[in-house]
Amino acid sequence: MTNKLLCGGKSLNLKSWDDVEIGSKSDLLLGNGFSVNIDRDFSYTKLLSIASEKYTDEEKRMFQKFNTVNFEDILYNYKISAIVSKIYGQLGFKSDLVKSEKKVRSSLIRTVQSIHTPYSDINRLDILDKINKEFKKYKRIFTTNYDLIPYWAIMEDRKKFVDYFWNSGSYFDEFETDISSTKIAIYYLHGGLHIFEDDGDTYKIISKGKALLExxxxxxxxxxxxxFISEGESSYKLSKIKSSDYLMFCLRKLRNSENDVVVFGHSFAETFDQHIIDALKSGKKKVIAISIFPFIDDIEDVTARIKGMLPKHKVVFFDSTTHPLGSSDLTPYIYD
Structure with missing residues (x-):
C-alpha cells in the first residue's frame, strides 16, 4: 500500500512500511524522532535551554564562549579555572567558580529529571515490551539518542541483547567484543545517560526500571x-567520538556494516549529522530505508536531499506512522 500525500501542490508517494523490500537481517538506526514519538517533550534542544534558565550571565557565557552545549566540557573548564585561580591567589574568584561548577552539575540532574519520560509512564500499556519485540527483528541496533528508552526496552529480554559492558564493573573493553551470532548488539553512537567514563574507561550503570534514573x-x-553528546555541530560530535574508545568502536561498527539499514527518526541534517551520513555512505551497496514523517513541509525537497547524500545506495522512503516504532500505541500520553 502506498500513501499519497499532497506536497507543495504535487502528489508524493511514500511507501507503507509493509511494502518496503529490505533484507531480513537488517540493521536499525534510531534517531531522536523515535523518542519524540513516545514523548514530545523529549527534544535535545530542551536540555540546555531548561538548565540555563537560572544561570547567571557569566554561567551562560561559559557555554557561549567555549562554543559548546556539552556539560562535560564546561564542568571540566570550571575545575581547571578553579585550580588556576588558586595558584594565582585569587581565592574569592576560585570560590565563585566552584559554586558555579556545582550549580551547573546539579542543574543537569534537575533538567534530566524534568524532561526524561518516567519509567512508570513508559512501562504502562506494554510499551517497552512492544519496542523489545520490534528490536528483535533486526540484526543490530544503533542509536544516537541519549535517553534510557532503548536500554529499558532491551532489559525486557536482556538475554537476547548485548551492549559490550559485560566485564567486571560493567566496563567496556575494546579487546573483548566477540559476540554470538544469535545475539543482537546495541550501539550507543552518542553515548547515553547510563554510560559514564572514569579516567578514559567507559562503564554503564546497572539497575532495573525507575531505579536506574536514581x-x-x-x-x-x-x-x-x-x-553523551546531546547537541552541537557534526565536526564537534566527531571530535568527541574520537576521544572515546567506546564511541569510536560504535561508529566503526556502523561504518563497516554490510547489512541493509532501516533508519527511523533521523533528520539527516548535514550540519549536525554529517558523521552519521559519512558512516552510512561507506561499505558495499545496500538498501537504506528511511522513515519520513508525512506531515512535514517540503517532503520532496527533503527526500531529494537525502538521496543526494547517499548516491551509492538504494534509498527508499516510507511513512513513519506506518512503522511499529512510529505507532501512536507507543506513547503513554494524549496530545491535543
Missing part, C-alpha cells in the same frame, strides 16, 4: 558525568 542522578552528584 542511580544516574547519584553518580552525577558524586562527581561523575554521563558520556
Amino acid at each position: 542511580k544516574v542522578y547519584s553518580e552525577i552528584e558524586n562527581g561523575g558525568m554521563p558520556l
Whole structure:
C-alpha cells in the first residue's frame, strides 16, 4: 500500500512500511524522532535551554564562549579555572567558580529529571515490551539518542541483547567484543545517560526500571558525568567520538556494516549529522530505508536531499506512522 500525500501542490508517494523490500537481517538506526514519538517533550534542544534558565550571565557565557552545549566540557573548564585561580591567589574568584561548577552539575540532574519520560509512564500499556519485540527483528541496533528508552526496552529480554559492558564493573573493553551470532548488539553512537567514563574507561550503570534514573542522578552528584553528546555541530560530535574508545568502536561498527539499514527518526541534517551520513555512505551497496514523517513541509525537497547524500545506495522512503516504532500505541500520553 502506498500513501499519497499532497506536497507543495504535487502528489508524493511514500511507501507503507509493509511494502518496503529490505533484507531480513537488517540493521536499525534510531534517531531522536523515535523518542519524540513516545514523548514530545523529549527534544535535545530542551536540555540546555531548561538548565540555563537560572544561570547567571557569566554561567551562560561559559557555554557561549567555549562554543559548546556539552556539560562535560564546561564542568571540566570550571575545575581547571578553579585550580588556576588558586595558584594565582585569587581565592574569592576560585570560590565563585566552584559554586558555579556545582550549580551547573546539579542543574543537569534537575533538567534530566524534568524532561526524561518516567519509567512508570513508559512501562504502562506494554510499551517497552512492544519496542523489545520490534528490536528483535533486526540484526543490530544503533542509536544516537541519549535517553534510557532503548536500554529499558532491551532489559525486557536482556538475554537476547548485548551492549559490550559485560566485564567486571560493567566496563567496556575494546579487546573483548566477540559476540554470538544469535545475539543482537546495541550501539550507543552518542553515548547515553547510563554510560559514564572514569579516567578514559567507559562503564554503564546497572539497575532495573525507575531505579536506574536514581542511580544516574547519584553518580552525577558524586562527581561523575554521563558520556553523551546531546547537541552541537557534526565536526564537534566527531571530535568527541574520537576521544572515546567506546564511541569510536560504535561508529566503526556502523561504518563497516554490510547489512541493509532501516533508519527511523533521523533528520539527516548535514550540519549536525554529517558523521552519521559519512558512516552510512561507506561499505558495499545496500538498501537504506528511511522513515519520513508525512506531515512535514517540503517532503520532496527533503527526500531529494537525502538521496543526494547517499548516491551509492538504494534509498527508499516510507511513512513513519506506518512503522511499529512510529505507532501512536507507543506513547503513554494524549496530545491535543
